[in-house]
Amino acid sequence: MVPYEYYVVLSALLMVLGLVGVIIRKNIIAMLISTELMLNAVNIAFVAFDFKLQEVAGQVFVFFILTIAAAEAAVGLGLIMAIYRMKKDVSVEKLTELKF
Amino acid sequence: MDLSVIAFWSFSTLAVLSAIGVVFFKNIIYSVLSLISTLIMVSGLFFTLGAELVGALQILIYAVAIVVFYVLVISTVPEYKGKAIDPKYMLLSLPVGFLLFLELAYVSVYGAWASNTGIFKPEVLNEIGNVKAVSTILFTKFLFPFEVASLILLVAMIGAIILGRKEQVMDEEEVK
Amino acid sequence: MEYLWVIPFSPLIAFIIIGLFGYKLLREPLAGIVAVIGVGIAAIASIIGFIDVATTGNYYDLKLYTWLPLGDYKVSVSLFWDPLSALMTCVVTCVSTFIFIFATGYMKGDPSYPRFFAYLSLFVFMMLMLTLGDNLIQLFFGWEGVGLASYLLIGFWHYKKSAADASFESFIVNRVGDWLFLLGVLLAFVTFGTLDYLDLFNKLPEAGYWTVTAIALLLFGGAVGKSAQIPLHIWLPNAMEGPTPVSALIHAATMVAAGVYMVARVMPVFAASDLALDVVLFVGTISAFLAATMGLVQNDIKRIIAYSTLSQLGYMFAAEGLGLFGEGMFHLASHAVFKALLFLCAGSVLIALHHLLDVQKMGQIGKYMPITTGAFLVGALSLAGIPPFSGFFSKDPIIEGAYEINWVVWVFLWLGAGLTAFYIFRLFFLAFFDGDRLDPHIRKHVHESPPQMTIPLIVLATGAVLLGFFKEFFANFLRPSLDPMSMTFLNEKTKILVEEGLSRSHHVHIHENAWEFLVHSLTSPLGLLTLFTALGGIFVAYIMYQVKIINPAWLTQMFKPIYLTLWNKWFFDLIYYAIFVYGYYKVSRFLWKAGDKIIIDGIVHGSGKTAIFSGNVMKLSQTGRISAYVLQMAIGMLVFLSLFIFLT
Numbered sequence: 001m002v003p004y005e006y007y008v009v010l011s012a013l014l015m016v017l018g019l020v021g022v023i024i025r026k027n028i029i030a031m032l033i034s035t036e037l038m039l040n041a042v043n044i045a046f047v048a049f050d051f052k053l054q055e056v057a058g059q060v061f062v063f064f065i066l067t068i069a070a071a072e073a074a075v076g077l078g079l080i081m082a083i084y085r086m087k088k089d090v091s092v093e094k095l096t097e098l099k100f
Numbered sequence: 101m102d103l104s105v106i107a108f109w110s111f112s113t114l115a116v117l118s119a120i121g122v123v124f125f126k127n128i129i130y131s132v133l134s135l136i137s138t139l140i141m142v143s144g145l146f147f148t149l150g151a152e153l154v155g156a157l158q159i160l161i162y163a164v165a166i167v168v169f170y171v172l173v174i175s176t177v178p179e180y181k182g183k184a185i186d187p188k189y190m191l192l193s194l195p196v197g198f199l200l201f202l203e204l205a206y207v208s209v210y211g212a213w214a215s216n217t218g219i220f221k222p223e224v225l226n227e228i229g230n231v232k233a234v235s236t237i238l239f240t241k242f243l244f245p246f247e248v249a250s251l252i253l254l255v256a257m258i259g260a261i262i263l264g265r266k267e268q269v270m271d272e273e274e275v276k
Numbered sequence: 277m278e279y280l281w282v283i284p285f286s287p288l289i290a291f292i293i294i295g296l297f298g299y300k301l302l303r304e305p306l307a308g309i310v311a312v313i314g315v316g317i318a319a320i321a322s323i324i325g326f327i328d329v330a331t332t333g334n335y336y337d338l339k340l341y342t343w344l345p346l347g348d349y350k351v352s353v354s355l356f357w358d359p360l361s362a363l364m365t366c367v368v369t370c371v372s373t374f375i376f377i378f379a380t381g382y383m384k385g386d387p388s389y390p391r392f393f394a395y396l397s398l399f400v401f402m403m404l405m406l407t408l409g410d411n412l413i414q415l416f417f418g419w420e421g422v423g424l425a426s427y428l429l430i431g432f433w434h435y436k437k438s439a440a441d442a443s444f445e446s447f448i449v450n451r452v453g454d455w456l457f458l459l460g461v462l463l464a465f466v467t468f469g470t471l472d473y474l475d476l477f478n479k480l481p482e483a484g485y486w487t488v489t490a491i492a493l494l495l496f497g498g499a500v501g502k503s504a505q506i507p508l509h510i511w512l513p514n515a516m517e518g519p520t521p522v523s524a525l526i527h528a529a530t531m532v533a534a535g536v537y538m539v540a541r542v543m544p545v546f547a548a549s550d551l552a553l554d555v556v557l558f559v560g561t562i563s564a565f566l567a568a569t570m571g572l573v574q575n576d577i578k579r580i581i582a583y584s585t586l587s588q589l590g591y592m593f594a595a596e597g598l599g600l601f602g603e604g605m606f607h608l609a610s611h612a613v614f615k616a617l618l619f620l621c622a623g624s625v626l627i628a629l630h631h632l633l634d635v636q637k638m639g640q641i642g643k644y645m646p647i648t649t650g651a652f653l654v655g656a657l658s659l660a661g662i663p664p665f666s667g668f669f670s671k672d673p674i675i676e677g678a679y680e681i682n683w684v685v686w687v688f689l690w691l692g693a694g695l696t697a698f699y700i701f702r703l704f705f706l707a708f709f710d711g712d713r714l715d716p717h718i719r720k721h722v723h724e725s726p727p728q729m730t731i732p733l734i735v736l737a738t739g740a741v742l743l744g745f746f747k748e749f750f751a752n753f754l755r756p757s758l759d760p761m762s763m764t765f766l767n768e769k770t771k772i773l774v775e776e777g778l779s780r781s782h783h784v785h786i787h788e789n790a791w792e793f794l795v796h797s798l799t800s801p802l803g804l805l806t807l808f809t810a811l812g813g814i815f816v817a818y819i820m821y822q823v824k825i826i827n828p829a830w831l832t833q834m835f836k837p838i839y840l841t842l843w844n845k846w847f848f849d850l851i852y853y854a855i856f857v858y859g860y861y862k863v864s865r866f867l868w869k870a871g872d873k874i875i876i877d878g879i880v881h882g883s884g885k886t887a888i889f890s891g892n893v894m895k896l897s898q899t900g901r902i903s904a905y906v907l908q909m910a911i912g913m914l915v916f917l918s919l920f921i922f923l924t
Contacts, residue, residue: 006207007145009209014116014119014142020123022903023190024185026179029180051149052178052315059154064245066162067252068252073169073170075256075263077170081264083178091182095184097900133758196914
């Protein structure tokens with residue numbers, strides 16, 4: 001068997017990749033996609049710890065995360081549609097109302 | 101070499117590679133396709149860990165349902181013409197991300213985790229099966245969060261409808 | 277003797293009534309009447325008590341209320357009724373009564389009429405607490421209380437800047453003296469463990485000479501401030517900014533005499549120290565002479581009289597320094613009467629002339645105001661020391677005593693007597709007779725004052741004439757309080773100590789009977805010299821200001837340096853201004869520049885500027901880009917995770 005640490009390190013790697021994706025992408029849809037990567041990284045960690053601890057609660061949480069990810073995608077994409085309708089653009093460079 | 105080891109290495113390599121693709125592909129369609137690839141590989145990893153239920157759900161919900169959302173939105177919004185990646189932020193984020201990865205890995209691997217306290221030993225799981233174990237816990241211990249999750253989905257659905265529709269009703273009211 | 281508590285508290289009740297209801301219910305005439313009734317009751321009660329003490333020779337020590345327990349010692353509110361305090365109380369209440377009556381006329385029409393009488397009643401209460409206390413703490417309470425009342429009344433017309441400034445000046449200068457006085461009280465408490473006069477006197481022989489000297493000198497420092505002796509005299513002439521009844525009551529008759537009274541009250545302490553008596557003598561003599569010279573050239577009618585007050589207080593202190601405490605207190609009593617008379621006459625003149633103060637612009641008002649003129653003449657003759665007026669019987673014994681004890685002191689006091697006669701008659705001739713310098717517009721309205729103002733003048737003038745003939749009575753009356761061998765409340769050791777202390781005046785023989793003294797003065801060369809000096813002063817004033825054989829302006833030109841020195845009051849004000857006011861200003865300015873501007877403002881402004889600067893720097897992080905915020909969050913996570921890893 002592969003030790004669970006390998007899974008955990010993989011999870012950390014995917015997590016960081018998702019984070020970097022959120023930071024560097026200019027397209028707001030791509031940023032949302034990167035957040036899905038991060039959610040998956042968390043899923044892997046949950047299942048890996050379940051495996052280690054001989055539990056199934058983590059898998060229940062994966063189930064919840066799937067639910068939340070669906071909701072998040074729905075709302076997030078709805079927001080993107082609204083933004084697009086308002087600004088005719090999906091680049092984060094144009095979404096700087098919070099600038100000083 | 102053990103089959104599970106081969107499976108892990110192949111799944112994980114492909115997952116990381118497609119994740120890199122998600123982050124760095126200029127074309128957003130490629131990114132979404134890479135995301136599907138990643139999700140399937142992660143699902144495969146779940147199977148190697150013996151979590152058949154969430155593995156199946158991963159493919160069903162994530163790789164199919166959620167990704168379809170993205171494809172729909174991408175098809176609505178015109179193609180994004182600018183540069184995919186902001187080089188300034190890439191320069192800044194890569195060292196931060198690298199350090200963060202090291203620390204996360206360190207914490208995950210060497211953290212003081214509790215060990216082997218669960219009741220679902222491999223023998224038990226082999227006897228009752230993963231699906232039954234997860235469902236039992238889900239519908240007993242986590243029943244209330246389960247219901248709350250359904251409520252969140254309902255709220256998200258309504259929110260998405262309100263956000264996504266064209267504001268024709270408002271226009272009609274204004275006309276009146 | 278329990279009725280004595282009425283004396284201090286009836287003015288207090290009047291003060292409370294006027295203070296609470298003065299503006300709403302009492303208003304103009306009633307407030308004054310309440311005040312007069314309050315002080316009148318006190319006067320009647322004190323006269324009854326005075327007669328009791330005079331006939332029986334007893335002393336009473338009534339403790340009314342324990343105020344402040346200090347370890348084993350309890351400070352009490354008390355009435356100490358012996359001849360000395362009885363005399364002082366009578367002087368205060370009787371003079372106050374007449375001045376209150378005068379003030380009801382003088383303050384007519386003033387918008388703050390009730391406030392004036394409230395303050396006056398408060399003053400009388402405080403003054404009586406001062407005189408009647410049997411311990412130094414109560415004395416100090418009254419001491420500060422009269423200072424407060426004096427401050428309030430000098431600044432009564434607070435909308436005048438000069439009055440407000442003068443009230444501040446008097447308060448601040450008095451603080452210097454009061455600070456010394458308080459130190460003296462504390463030193464006495466530390467040394468003797470008690471502040472009751474009687475216990476304190478009886479413990480005197482136990483204390484060392486230098487301790488007693490220090491206590492006496494510190495207490496005398498307070499007296500110098502309160503009685504406006506040199507070098508703390510500068511506030512008194514400026515205190516004349518207050519209404520004239522205030523000048524008469526507080527700054528001539530009673531409060532400024534509190535220092536003299538206090539020295540007499542704690543006479544055994546002073547008598548136990550030669551040095552302290554010498555200092556009292558020195559300060560008194562210098563004040564008597566210098567104040568008389570300052571009075572020579574003033575033109576403000578009230579300030580001339582104020583300088584004469586300084587000078588006469590100097591005589592009293594000189595008498596006490598010479599060991600002639602009885603003569604000093606007798607001079608206090610007679611001075612209170614004739615100085616109140618002079619001030620009230622000045623007030624009457626001011627009412628007639630619409631508050632014109634400059635004597636150079638007066639003249640010829642005598643024929644319009646006969647009663648005021650007559651009363652002023654009585655007061656002036658009394659001040660000059662012309663027999664048979666009271667000033668003669670009270671001042672000449674001091675001068676004669678000085679001749680037999682210390683001839684240097686005598687020279688100054690003798691010259692001062694001549695100068696006194698000169699300046700008061702200079703004022704008299706300039707104001708009441710002489711040429712026609714009065715503004716015609718004012719002249720039309722010059723008239724004699726109403727009865728409530730003239731009757732007090734007549735009564736006080738009568739007192740100034742008659743009081744001197746009671747010289748023997750007062751000398752015998754005061755003996756149980758001021759003659760150590762007759763002071764029944766002292767133990768034997770203290771009696772001997774005090775007797776030795778006063779030995780400097782033992783060889784002085786002053787005729788106690790007024791007639792004998794008069795005859796002696798008119799026959800002995802010393803008495804005649806003093807008398808002719810006073811007459812000479814009057815005569816010089818007459819030829820200079822009435823017949824004008826000598827032109828004052830020409831004299832001024834001849835002796836310009838002397839004139840300027842006197843005109844500038846020996847430069848005391850300038851020196852004090854240069855040292856204290858300007859020095860304080862410089863120190864304050866330095867603290868303002870260094871402390872306020874740099875340190876405090878630096879901190880305050882610096883914190884504001886730091887906030888603005890850091891805001892300007894930090895706002896650069898608010899780019900509005902989601903990427904930037906996520907990056908910052910990632911860095912934050914990194915930092916906290918690092919802390920978590922490296923600190924645990």
